[in-house]
Amino acid sequence: MTLTILALVWGTFSIVILLAFGEGLRFQMTKANHGLGEGIVILRGDQTSKPFQGLGKGRRIFLIEEDVELLKNRVSGIDLISPESERYGNTMTYGQKSIIQSVIGVYPSFEEMRTYYPDWNSRFLNRLDLEKKRRVIFLGTKVKEKIFGGGQAVGNTVLINNIPFVVVGVMRKKMQNSMYNGPDEEKAAIPFSTYKAIYGVKYLDHLIYRPKDISLAETVKKEVYKVLAIKYKFDPGDRQALRIWDTIEEEKTFRKIFIGFQIFLGIMGGLTLMVAGVGVANIMYVSARRRTREVGIKMALGAKRRYVLLQFVSEALMIAFTGGAIGVAFSLLVVQVTQALNLQGGAADFLAHPVISLGTMVLTAFILGLIGFLAGLFPARRAASLNPVEALRYE
Amino acid sequence: MIKMNNVTKIYGTGDALVEAIKDVSLEIRGNEFISLIGPSGSGKSTLMNIMGCLDAPTSGEYYFEGVRVSKMNHNRLAEIRNEKIGFVFQSFNLLPYATAFENIEIPLIFKGVSARHRKERVTELLDRVNLGRRARHKPSELSGGEIQRVAIARALANNPRLILADEPTGNLDTKSGDELLKIFDTLWRQGSTLVIVTHNPAIAQKTPRLIRLRDGCIEN
Secondary structure (H helix, E strand, O other): OHHHHHHHHHHHHHHHHHHHHHHHHHHHHHHHHOOOOOOOEEEEEOEOOOOEOOEOOOOEOOOEOHHHHHHHHHOOOEEEEEEEEEEEEEEEEEOOEEEEEEEEEEOOOHHHHOOOOEOOOOOOOOHHHHHOOOOEEEEOHHHHHHHHOOOOOOOOEEEEOOEEEEEEEEEOOOOOOOOOOOOHHHOEEEEHHHHHHHHOOOEOOEEEEEEOOHHHHHHHHHHHHHHHHHHHOOOOOOOOOEEEEEHHHHHHHHHHHHHHHHHHHHHHHHHHHHHHHHHHHHHHHHHHHHOHHHHHHHHHOOOOHHHHHHHHHHHHHHHHHHHHHHHHHHHHHHHHHHHHHOOOOOOHHHHOOOOOOHHHHHHHHHHHHHHHHHHHHHHHHHHHOOOHHHHHHOO | OEEEEEEEEEEOOHHHOEEEEEEEEEEEOOOOEEEEEOOOOOOHHHHHHHHOOOOOOOEEEEEEOOEEHHHOOHHHHHHHHHHHEEEEOOOOOOOOOOOHHHHHHHHHHHHOOOHHHHHHHHHHHHHHOOOHHHOOOOHHHOOHHHHHHHHHHHHHOOOOOEEEEEOOOOOOOHHHHHHHHHHHHHHHHOOOEEEEEOOOHHHHHHOOEEEEEEOOEEEO
């Protein structure tokens, strides 16, 4: 009895914990994926791989700022769009402190697409900054720490290659596990217009857009490809001409992988619980046999068959749910403690934040109920079909 | 009240066939007090089980209050046992984990009596067998005589028409046995029908009617 309850406790505990940590991992991974941006597509010019309209293959495609306007006008499904160019090896100075820092030039819409959210009492670059080519700068979390330490950054002026820039914002801390050219916390952003004026570059490193609706993503992607194919005269079927990083499609795949992962964990936990179920069935079988005489007495006193059935099934359910309740209590405790520890950094960011979802609870209760019912049903049916005289004679 | 026509009960199969009772016909009217005697193996218990609707005859007909029992289904038999028949078993057959109160309550639960009415009825029955103070005791904490009185109180719970007792004094000392017979006598005078299986001639002499079994047949 104690052993079976223990098995039930362990089974329930493992199913809930496995699913909780799996769910937590998925949640954190998704959050970290969204550190790059949610539902965005990142585009850059590459090389044609097919000849088209008399033009040879191996031609490089260079995107320029005008393409942003062009796509915005031609493709109605685009919600936000921004160019991005990056320059490495700048010297950033504040007072006595100097660091080597890369700088990106972007549009204000970059904030929402790439989750460059400002911390308290600061802001991202805005439309006026862009229009007036202001020398303003938005710092990544790490950059701010390097230059200003714990001190105030916003409102102060830093020098970039001896050109003064006013800090207007600092990035709010975020999780990020997918990136290009390094994490966002080590970036410094200035208006694209200012960037172009200072560095005198024409070409974009990336072009980033977000469709109005995720369901439109595929259509928008095709249209973007078509518009650019016409402008740059390449075959719309040439997959090499543009390099596209579609985070929307990536997330779909990611979600599928995790569903598979959760199913796997659920089955593992479920099997453990099933083993416990065999224990319950055994207990009920022994118990029903030992109480044959009791069944006989009750029948002699007028118990109907369904009463006997109900008695044993409900007892098995009681055992199953008692073990289950203790198991759930334990797993809740472990989850609470793990969350209270609030481990940060490295793998802990992903592994130490378990989440118990309603689905997990419903699944666990369902399996426990099924176990109790089946484990009780068979011994109960045997007991209920006894002949009262024989049951009374049973020793 | 009871009518049996050529009732036969056979146990076992093949070579191991045992004819426990053969071709028994008998009639019992309401408010009779009967001893059923005979040596062991004469079929007393089998006859009692059939009378008590615990077992079905292999052949023959059994009418209880004019209703043909031999054709009834399990649920209907359970109802008859519950409402019309009270059993007092030789080995008491109380539930060991339940208190005196709870044991007496069982037939009332199966009848569907409400908790409040059950409490009233059980208290009344406990007083009647002088066990008011022992209500919360389990069988292991009661004496043999007290256990038998709980068993009687349980048998009387639903005011049955027929009380069947299987060797009720077998496990009791003389004093407790006499007390028990007194209770039976009182019940009989109050209008109950009683059938007592015994092989104690002293008891058999005290009942107005005697049925003697030998080798599964009634002796006259």
